[in-house]
Amino acid sequence: MRDDLEQLKRDYRRIKAPPYLATRIRAEVADRPAHRRRGPAIAAVAVAIAVIVLTPLVQQERSTQTTRAPSLTMLSRLTPNKPLVPAPSLSRVRSVRSPALPPRPLLKPTPKPQTYFDTDALKETDHAYI
Amino acid sequence: MSLDGISDVDLVKRFRSGDPDAFDAIVRRFQDRIYRLACVWLFDRQQAADATQEVLLRGFKGLRSFRFRSAPFTWLYRTTRNVCNEFNRKRRGEPLDDEPDDPSSPPEQQVAECQAARKIRQLVSGLPERQREVVMLRVFEDLSVAETARTMSCREGTVKALLHKATKRLRLNLEGTGIEQ
Numbered sequence: 382m383r384d385d386l387e388q389l390k391r392d393y394r395r396i397k398a399p400p401y402l403a404t405r406i407r408a409e410v411a412d413r414p415a416h417r418r419r420g421p422a423i424a425a426v427a428v429a430i431a432v433i434v435l436t437p438l439v440q441q442e443r444s445t446q447t448t449r450a451p452s453l454t455m456l457s458r459l460t461p462n463k464p465l466v467p468a469p470s471l472s473r474v475r476s477v478r479s480p481a482l483p484p485r486p487l488l489k490p491t492p493k494p495q496t497y498f499d500t501d502a503l504k505e506t507d508h509a510y511i
Numbered sequence: 512m513s514l515d516g517i518s519d520v521d522l523v524k525r526f527r528s529g530d531p532d533a534f535d536a537i538v539r540r541f542q543d544r545i546y547r548l549a550c551v552w553l554f555d556r557q558q559a560a561d562a563t564q565e566v567l568l569r570g571f572k573g574l575r576s577f578r579f580r581s582a583p584f585t586w587l588y589r590t591t592r593n594v595c596n597e598f599n600r601k602r603r604g605e606p607l608d609d610e611p612d613d614p615s616s617p618p619e620q621q622v623a624e625c626q627a628a629r630k631i632r633q634l635v636s637g638l639p640e641r642q643r644e645v646v647m648l649r650v651f652e653d654l655s656v657a658e659t660a661r662t663m664s665c666r667e668g669t670v671k672a673l674l675h676k677a678t679k680r681l682r683l684n685l686e687g688t689g690i691e692q
Contacts, residue, residue, distance in 0.1 A: 385685050386650065386681070386685075389627070389630060389631055389634065389651075390650065390651055392623070392626070392627030392630070392631075393547060393627055393628075393631055393651050394547075395623065395624065395627065396543070396546065396547045396550055396624045396627060396628060397543050397546070397624070398542040398543050398545075398546035398560065398563055399546075399556075399560055402542060402546070402560055402563060402564060403535075403538050403539065403542060405564055406538055406542075406564055406567050406568065407535065407538070409564070409568055410534060410568070410571055413571065
C-alpha cells in the first residue's frame with residue numbers, strides 16, 4: 382500500500398500547470414492597477430483636515446454673530462439703572478388732587494305697576510296666606 | 512535579490528509593498544500546487560486551469576490586505592477549495608472531459624497527468640470531506656502536521672486522528688477494489 386501511495390504522490394507531483402496559464406494571468410492583471418490608487422485616500426485626508434481646522438473657526442464666527450442669552454446668575458448681579466429725573470416724593474403725590482367723580486345719577490320711580498295685598502283682608506288658614 | 516529564494520511571507524510582503532515582480536513570483540511559486548488541487552477536485556484540466564487563474568486573480572486582490580494571521584498558502588488553499596466548489600456547483604450535470612487539450616505540452620504528459628489526477632480523485636472520493644482534506648494536504652502536498660492543522664483550522668491531534676482513519680480507509684480502497692497502476 383505504501384508503495385502504491387508513494388507512486389501516486391510522485392505522479393501527483395508531476396502534474397504541472399499549463400505554461401499558458403501564467404501568461405493569461407499576467408494579461409488579466411495588467412489591466413488592473415497594481416495597488417490601490419492613492420488619489421481618493423489623499424482627498425479623504427484633505428477633507429478630514431479641512432473639517433478639523435475649519436469647524437472651530439466657523440463656530441467662533443457664529444458665536445460672535447449671535448448674542449447669547451444671559452445666565453440667571455449674571456442677571457441677578459445687575460443693578461437697575463435709576464432714572465435721571467428724580468421721582469416725586471410721596472407727600473407731593475398725596476397733595477395732587479384727583480379729579481372729582483361724576484355726580485351719582487338719581488333713580489327715578491319706575492312706571493311699573495305694583496300690586497299691593499291687603500293683608501288685613503287675608504284670612505288665616507292652616508297652610509299659608511294666599 | 513531573487514524573489515524565488517525568499518519565504519512565502521516575505522514574498523507577499525514584497526507584493527504588498529508594491530514590488531512589480533512579486534506577483535509574477537507568487538504565480539510561479541503557487542500555480543502548480545493550486546492547479547494540482549484543482550485537478551483532483553474538478554473533473555477536467557481546462558476547468559482546473561480556469562480555477563487556478565481565478566484563485567490567483569483573487570489572490571492579486573486579496574493578498575494586498577493580507578494580515579499574516581495564517582500562511583499565504585493556507586489562504587490560497589482555502590480560496591482554491593471555495594473556487595472549486597463554485598465551479599462544481601455550476602458544472603453539475605455536464606459531461607466530464609479529461610481529454611488532453613493543451614497543445615503546448617506533449618500529449619503523453621497530459622495523459623499521464625490526467626490519469627494521476629483521476630487515480631487520486633478515485634482514491635480519495637470515498638473518504639469523508641475532512642479526511643480527504645487531510646490526505647490531500649498531509650500526504651500529497653507534504654505539509655507538516657502543524658501546517659495541515661493551521662490550514663484546516665483544527666488541532667494537531669485532530670489532524671493525526673483524521674489521518675489515521677483516512678489511512679485505514681485508503682488501505683481498504685487500495686487492497687479491496689484496487690486502483691490499477
